[in-house]
Amino acid sequence: MSAALVSMTGIVKDFTGVRALDGVDFTLRPGEIHAVMGENGAGKSTLIKVLTGVHAHDAGEILLDGKPVRFNSPGAAQAAGIATVYQEVNLTENLSVAENLLAGREPRLGPFINFRAMRRKAKALLDDLGIDLNVAAPLSSYSIAMQQLVAIARAVDIDAKVLILDEPTSSLDRDEVAVLLGLMRRLAAERGTAMVFISHFLEQVYDICDRMTVLRNGKLVGEWATADLPESELIGHMLGREAAALEQLERSVAGHEVADEAPLLSAKGLGRKGSIAPYDLDVRRGEVVGLAGLLGSGRTETVRLIAGADRADSGSLSFDGAKVAGHNPRTAAARGIAFCPENRKTEGLVGDLTVAENMILAMQAARGWARTIPQSQRNRVVAEFIDKLGIRPGDPDMPVKNLSGGNQQKVLLARWMLIEPKLLILDEPTRGIDVGAKADIQKLVAELSGEGMAVLFVSAELDEVTRLSDRIAVLRDRELISVLESEADMTTERIVDTIVAGGGSE
Structure with missing residues (x-):
């Protein structure tokens, strides 16, 4: 068993009183593909952002190649050999494939970019990875899957030791997924690239990953070899009770x-x-x-x-x-048909409006904006539902953004209950x-x-x-x-x- 390339020990991260990571350990070895699993809010993204310098951790230690590191930006992490490919490709679609691959590292003739040499180098890089693309074509002319491959190829060209793939297959069809997973296998086997794979597709996780770490509510549930953890047990660990x-x-x-x-x-x-x-x-x-x-x-x-x-x-x-x-x-x-969306803060409520104003939005829309709800009626129904749902504090004139999550949800429910x-x-x-x-x-x-x-x-x-x-x-x-x-x-x-x-x- 090879020594850890990345070792995170006792990682703690707090956000304004909320503990997003609570003493989490994580290890990544050269040439392995390691899944980080968990439901929404488990701490997966926060763990990755701590590793890549997006967030500073409040406690714990990170070792890279056995040496302590503390990155203050994603650029610093990338310079140390840690690259991230996100679900939404962070490349420039109006530039060519070659320009995206070699941005910031273009071959030059004096002060000018040598476009011929750039295209030649880009083609050699893609050929080496088994990727067949026209490097002179705009990146926008290719599918999201191909853009993902370009992002991975760019990471390879900057000598990334660690490649983090955050939901890279969520927008891909079955054939595109097969191409991407095939490239991941080659990078791990032939180049020894260590990869962190975050995905909600269990079949892909079991198909591609050597080990998996499961988080729940910001805490480490455990780490297993993929072959030793049946799918039913994984689901149980992720969901908990x-x-x-x-x-x-x-x-x-x-x-x-x-x-x-x-x-x-x-x-x-x-x-x-x-x-x-x-x-x-x-x-x-x-x-x-x-x-x-x-x-x-x-x-x-x-x-x-x-x-x-x-x-x-x-x-x-x-x-x-x-x-x-x-x-x-x-x-x-x-x-x-009334709909309370999953993201109540951005799709349901208007944070700067009061509890009462949020509560009567649907009722007012149903009446038409020209027919204002009489103040006496508004006060009565708002007070009735504040009491009925136990909304606290019970101040109808408080901005809804100042309420707890549970009370915000009750305000959203009241909005729809008002129109029956x-x-x-x-x-x-x-x-x-x-x-x-x-x-x-x-x-x-x-x-x-x-x-x-x-x-x-x-x-x-x-x-x-x-x-x-x-x-x-x-x-x-x-x-x-x-x-x-x-x-x-x-x-x-x-x-x-x-x-x-x-x-x-x-």
Whole structure:
């Protein structure tokens, strides 16, 4: 076993009172491909940013080739041999392939760039890596996959010892992924390049990686040889179990009956190329349909089509007995479809507006902006929902950005409850909030469904999905692979088994 090329020990990183990394260890050896795994908020990106000088760590030690290092910028890390290729390629599309490959290191004739020599050198570099591109062509003329290969080739040319690939395959098709993974194997085997691979595609991780490190909530769960960690155990390590306080919350929907009638919402072959494969999904009045799957499985993409936030390019959608056409967030709200997005701060709330102003936005839009809601009515409904949802502090004139995450989520829920939607879509409504607020929101979901509202509920917390749902749609790799309907099937173990099997049965 070779000595570590990179060794990170006891790494701690705090952001304004939030501990993003809590004593994390990580090692990387020459010539290995090492996956860093975990759900959103696990600390993967923060760990990489500490290693590459984007963030300074607050405690711990980083060794490169056995020597202590502390990079103050990504440029300093790159100069030491650590290069990063991101999901969004950080190259210049209007320049040629050769210019991107050799930017800052162009061959010169006196003060002038020697373009002929630059193209010759760029072609030799790509040929050596088995990449067939016209180096004189603009980078923009090639696919994202080919641009990723150019970014990797650039890292090779600057003699990178460590190559970090952060979700490099998320925008690629199957053939493009095969090309990229093939290049990674050659770099590891022939050049001894050490690689950190961050991806939510489990098949790719198991196909390409030698070892994996799993993080959860900023802490190290463990490190394993890929061959020694079955996929089902990996998923269990990534997801964990939620706090004991929530274990006592009963499966609240058990006390109500779902109407045995025509679906309120029916999606048939609904899909969007590059986002989510065509799927069928029905939701009835009074029903909670949970969407379960790992990060990147397509949960958010599925509900965004139904909410009108993204435009479908295949299939059809029917709602309340009528075929839906011209679907967008405004028309969806007019039909009675309410959507609380995953990123409540940037897509849901307006941080500089007050609690009251955020709360009445949908109600005011439904009335039309020319018909202002009377102040007395506004004060009454805002006070009613502050009390009903337990929003704290209960000051309607406080900027919503000053509230905690849980209370911000309650403000967003109140906005939609004010217009009494027929279908409520909740994308990760309990992420990043404390246990008490989480329990409040779960109870509210159960109450609303009990009153006849249909709910689509997205959560990475499998216990939460199984507790609240009447049926569970399971997704993997941007495809809806199964719908679990019997109570005996709606367990965390069954969901994990379904994800692992890709929809097949054991």
